[in-house]
Amino acid sequence: MRIRPYNFYxxxxxxxxxxxxxxxxxxxDYKGIGMSIMEISHRSKEYEEIHNEAQQLFKELLKLPxxxxxxxxxxxxxxxxxxxxxxxxxxxxxxxxxxxxxxxxKAIQEARKFxxxxxxxxxxxxxxxxxxxxSDIQVNPQKAAYLHITSNETINGSQFHSFPxxxxxxxxxxxxxDILSRPIDASQFALIYAGAQKNLGPSGVxxxxxxxxxxxxxxxxxxxxxxxxxxxxxxxxxNTPPVYSIYMVNLVLKWxxxxxxxxxxxxxxxxKAKLIYDAIDQSGGFYTGMVKPNSRSLMxxxxxxxxxQLEKLLLQKANAEHFIGLExxxxxxxxxxxxxxxxxxxxxxxxxxxxxxxxKRNG
Amino acid sequence: MRIRPYNFYxxxxxxxxxxxxxxxxxxxDYKGIGMSIMEISHRSKEYEEIHNEAQQLFKELLKLPxxxxxxxxxxxxxxxxxxxxxxxxxxxxxxxxxxxxxxxxKAIQEARKFxxxxxxxxxxxxxxxxxxxxSDIQVNPQKAAYLHITSNETINGSQFHSFPxxxxxxxxxxxxxDILSRPIDASQFALIYAGAQKNLGPSGVxxxxxxxxxxxxxxxxxxxxxxxxxxxxxxxxxNTPPVYSIYMVNLVLKWxxxxxxxxxxxxxxxxKAKLIYDAIDQSGGFYTGMVKPNSRSLMxxxxxxxxxQLEKLLLQKANAEHFIGLExxxxxxxxxxxxxxxxxxxxxxxxxxxxxxxxKRNG
Numbered sequence: 063m064r065i066r067p068y069n070f071y072x073x074x075x076x077x078x079x080x081x082x083x084x085x086x087x088x089x090x091d092y093k094g095i096g097m098s099i100m101e102i103s104h105r106s107k108e109y110e111e112i113h114n115e116a117q118q119l120f121k122e123l124l125k126l127p128x129x130x131x132x133x134x135x136x137x138x139x140x141x142x143x144x145x146x147x148x149x150x151x152x153x154x155x156x157x158x159x160x161x162x163x164x165x166x167x168k169a170i171q172e173a174r175k176f177x178x179x180x181x182x183x184x185x186x187x188x189x190x191x192x193x194x195x196x197s198d199i200q201v202n203p204q205k206a207a208y209l210h211i212t213s214n215e216t217i218n219g220s221q222f223h224s225f226p227x228x229x230x231x232x233x234x235x236x237x238x239x240d241i242l243s244r245p246i247d248a249s250q251f252a253l254i255y256a257g258a259q260k261n262l263g264p265s266g267v268x269x270x271x272x273x274x275x276x277x278x279x280x281x282x283x284x285x286x287x288x289x290x291x292x293x294x295x296x297x298x299x300x301n302t303p304p305v306y307s308i309y310m311v312n313l314v315l316k317w318x319x320x321x322x323x324x325x326x327x328x329x330x331x332x333x334k335a336k337l338i339y340d341a342i343d344q345s346g347g348f349y350t351g352m353v354k355p356n357s358r359s360l361m362x363x364x365x366x367x368x369x370x371q372l373e374k375l376l377l378q379k380a381n382a383e384h385f386i387g388l389e390x391x392x393x394x395x396x397x398x399x400x401x402x403x404x405x406x407x408x409x410x411x412x413x414x415x416x417x418x419x420x421x422k423r424n425g
Numbered sequence: 426m427r428i429r430p431y432n433f434y435x436x437x438x439x440x441x442x443x444x445x446x447x448x449x450x451x452x453x454d455y456k457g458i459g460m461s462i463m464e465i466s467h468r469s470k471e472y473e474e475i476h477n478e479a480q481q482l483f484k485e486l487l488k489l490p491x492x493x494x495x496x497x498x499x500x501x502x503x504x505x506x507x508x509x510x511x512x513x514x515x516x517x518x519x520x521x522x523x524x525x526x527x528x529x530x531k532a533i534q535e536a537r538k539f540x541x542x543x544x545x546x547x548x549x550x551x552x553x554x555x556x557x558x559x560s561d562i563q564v565n566p567q568k569a570a571y572l573h574i575t576s577n578e579t580i581n582g583s584q585f586h587s588f589p590x591x592x593x594x595x596x597x598x599x600x601x602x603d604i605l606s607r608p609i610d611a612s613q614f615a616l617i618y619a620g621a622q623k624n625l626g627p628s629g630v631x632x633x634x635x636x637x638x639x640x641x642x643x644x645x646x647x648x649x650x651x652x653x654x655x656x657x658x659x660x661x662x663x664n665t666p667p668v669y670s671i672y673m674v675n676l677v678l679k680w681x682x683x684x685x686x687x688x689x690x691x692x693x694x695x696x697k698a699k700l701i702y703d704a705i706d707q708s709g710g711f712y713t714g715m716v717k718p719n720s721r722s723l724m725x726x727x728x729x730x731x732x733x734q735l736e737k738l739l740l741q742k743a744n745a746e747h748f749i750g751l752e753x754x755x756x757x758x759x760x761x762x763x764x765x766x767x768x769x770x771x772x773x774x775x776x777x778x779x780x781x782x783x784x785k786r787n788g
Contacts, residue, residue, distance in 0.1 A: 066459045071466045074668055079453070082461050086452035090445045096429045096747075098445050100627035100673070103434045103750060136499035136629070137650050140664040144648030175646040259665050264463040266499065266629040266667030283538040285507030285651065287500050301503040302622050304629030305437055306669060310463070384459075387466060 068409040071387030072216050072362060072400045073239065073260040081313040081404075099309050104302050112312050113303070119315035120271060123323055124248045133270040133293040134303050138257040139165070139238045142268060143172035145288050146210065146234060146253070149280050151177035155207035158182040158231070160199060163190040163215035164393065169236060173210075182209060190218050193357040199226045208232045208252065214240035216260070217391040219364030219398060220357045225250055232276055240361050241269070242318055243403055244328035252276045258307060260361070261403045263314045266307035318403065327403055328360075334401050335360045337414040348421045352396065366396035373397070376420050385413060431772040434750030435579050435725060435763045436602065436623040444676045444767075462672050467665050475675050476666070482678035483634060486686055487611045496633040496656040497666050501620040502528070502601045505631065506535035508651050509573065509597060509616070512643050514540035518570035521545040521594070523562060526553040526578035527756065528599060536573075545572060553581050556720040562589045571595045571615065577603035579623070580754040582727030582761060583720045588613055595639055603724050604632070605681055606766055607691035615639045621670060623724070624766045626677045629670035681766065690766055691723075697764050698723045700777040711784045715759065729759035736760070739783050748776060 069076040092099040095108060102108060117132040126132075135141065146169075151157045157173045159166060161184035173179045182201050183194035201209050209231050214221040216239045225246070226233065232252030241256040248254070253272040259265035270290070277290050286292050292300050318327060339358065342349040342365050352364035367373035373396065380388050390396040401410055432439040455462040458471060465471060480495040489495075498504065509532075514520045520536045522529060524547035536542045545564050546557035564572050572594050577584040579602045588609070589596065595615030604619040611617070616635040622628035633653070640653045649655050655663050681690060702721065705712040705728050715727035730736035736759065743751050753759040764773055 069460055069464055071464070071469075074464060074467060074665065077461060077464050082453045082463075086449055089449035089452060090442070097432055097749070098440060100445075101432055101434070101437060101440050104437060104628070106434075136501070136504075136667070138499070138664045141499075141648070141650045144650060148648065172649055175648070257665065259668075264669045265467070265665045266670055285504070285511065285538070285648075286535055287504045287507060288648065288651070301501045302437065302620060302628045304499070304667065304670070305622075306627045307629055307667070310669075386460070 065384060067384040067386045068412050069386050069405065070399045070401070070409070070413070072391070072398060073402075074265050075260050075400055075402050076404045077263065077310075078314065078317045078404045081310070081317050084313055085310060100306050104299060104305055109305060112309050113298070116308055116312040116315055119312065119319065120269065123242060123315065123318060124246070124271065126271065127249050129274050130248065131272055131274055131294050133272065133290070134298040134308055135268040135270055135293060136266065136304055138265070138268055139236055139255060140168070140172075141288070142236065142255045142270070143169045144176070145290065146208070147173040147176035148284055148288055149290050150232075150276065151207045152279070152281070153177070154205075156180045156202070156205045158201050158206050158209045160184075160194060160209070160211045160226075161186065162193055162212050162220060163218045165215055165217070165236060165238075166210075166212040169210060169212065180206075185220070188354070190215065190220065191352055191357070192354040193220050193222050196224060196226050201228050201231050203228060203230050206231045208234050210234045210236070212236045214359050214361050216362045216400070217394055218353060219359045219362040220353045221359035221361065223356065232273075239402075240359070242324060242327065243331050243361060245324040258311055260400075263311035264307050266304045267311060269311070314404070330407065331360045331401065331403065334405065334407055334410040335363060337410045338363050338399055338401070338417070341414040341417040345417075345421055348425050349417065352394070361400060361402055363399045363401060364390060364394065364396065372424050375424070376417075379420060380413075380416060383416065385416070428747060430747040430749045431775050432749050432768065433762045433764070433772070433776070435754070435761060436765075437628050438623050438763055438765050439767045440626070440673075441677065441680045441767045444673070444680050447676055448673060463669050467662060467668055472668060475672050476661070479671055479675040479678055482675065482682065483632065486605060486678065486681060487609070487634065489634065490612050492637050493611065494635055494637055494657050496635065496653070497661040497671055498631040498633055498656060499629065499667055501628070501631055502599055502618060503531070503535075504651070505599065505618045505633070506532045507539070508653065509571070510536040510539035511647055511651055512653050513595075513639065514570045515642070515644070516540070517568075519543045519565070519568045521564050521569050521572045523547075523557060523572070523574045523589075524549065525556055525575050525583060526581045528578055528580070528601075529573075529575040532573060532575065532599060543569075548583070551717070553578065553583065554715055554720070555717040556583050556585055559587060559589045564591050564594050566591060566593050569594045571597050573597045573599070575599045577722050577724050579725045579763070580757055581716060582722045582725040583716045584722035584724065586719065595636075602765075603722070605687060605690065606694050606724060608687040621674055623763075626674035627670050629667045630674060632674070677767070693770065694723045694764065694766065697768065697770055697773040698726060700773045701726050701762055701764070701780070704777040704780040708780075708784055708788075711788050712780065715757070724763060724765055726762045726764060727753060727757065727759065735787050738787070739780075742783060743776075743779060746779065748779070
């Protein structure tokens, strides 16, 4: 095997090597049954064990209070962008969104097809390089069906550092890019959703964690697969689930538990990000972070080099030294290091070292 | 490794051992990149190659004429049950369905939410143990938005042996359980769809093959992820696709090509099924096939033993001798052997031998 590159892809993204090794070992013969987990019925006891264990681990890691369900869906966060208004945005009510960047915008654009939306706060004035402050979020609790936030914006590299709380307004969060990266108070949220391919596992499964009481008034005649009740009533086994993706997520959840749970990961993720942010902040302007410090993401670190030519040279040097995925999103440019849960400390150390060394030679 | 069982699961189902071995070998280091295919961007050249190769192989194996597109979706056939009427069933038009059993019924029930449906023919009079004859299928071409069939009913074990053709009425087929098991004239179909987990690969991806001209009048304001145009316009890369499922499907497609394409598989599948149907038909009534011979499936062979006690005993004996998944669906009972593409000839031979031997001892 070639040396494992420093993988900073924004998603699909690095997985823990221990998880990949276990998946490899079990590929053809899952726990002595002589078959792959991909080859057996989703009603088999072997699969049901994985399904239930993964749900249990979400409950445990997030310390979910009673009354929450963990669901497995397909179609990514993009499908949730439709399901949320279709399930919850009843006539006369409003879907309230905090506009923080490209992903919040996609959620809003989709919701506009199904009902009235309100921008509860927007980071537009700062070109989305700052998360609106909690006190700026305005919601009319008489009209609001829900308040939606995007807890981490992968493209800009911004992240909520605390969450809004409104009496009588269910809070919904797209946590695709920072779920299980830090402890949260899950009881603040009526619904959390996340595509798996950043912090949870491979693409192909979307995790939805919801308070059962919010699905009491779902409209009739929704497409069955876009109705949350289909999943709550059948324990996400109404039809064949994405078995292998859920199997991989379960392995990742066990890995998270072994690494100290969410407190352990937050410590590790904070240390990892600090290495890179320090290289930026101590560069005397050679590097500049894109996002205001109060809104910086622990998951996606966006920055630029003071000189465009040098920036290209740094990227070339990084690619030559087995760093992968450091190009910024095409809509923003510059550089982005995605430092999700499974990205090793050593990779972040190597990137910080590279940045410091590059500055020394070119500063 | 334990001996590989004879896997007759109805889905998820057996995969070719060669495919699993390759997936195992490449799990941690895909083609020397030092990462798993699960860990890299869906915009990477490595993934794009797989995506495009899989589309190309579908075109080649099915000999698709110009004007067809191959799409990768999520959510299984159950999501297609909604998408078809949402995309095509315009007001004043009818969705026409051939009612052949549980899966056709699910498609119809879902379509009723979105418009007027018509049962174009039904096997109800024969308790769905016979596919309606093509000449009995009645459609009003002035009103019909489409005619929908379920090419193979996994629960009953029935299969269309030829397909209806109506001038000016697009034919749509759920081929989840028999896609790529035999050559078809794809130009007869406006849209073919299939969940992958029976004949194509692991669960988690749905293949849709459609004639581009049928998506000219899709209504505005559909959920983006339930609009076929979202997939045609972005080459199924509007959002992150289920990368690993598509990777596995691509390996299975290459395996099919190596095994003589669809003509090769039809020969093999016919021989496999014949072993078991012969054991039934030559048993002098000890075994009875559930489906009328003109509608028998090459994919799901349903049968019973003349005596309930003996049937239980046979199942026990089969389980003890490493046969897996032979219980009939809970709604039908008795026995079912699913003999999809990847089920080896040897497994079918072993089952036929077991049945013949069991009859000798208990007949």
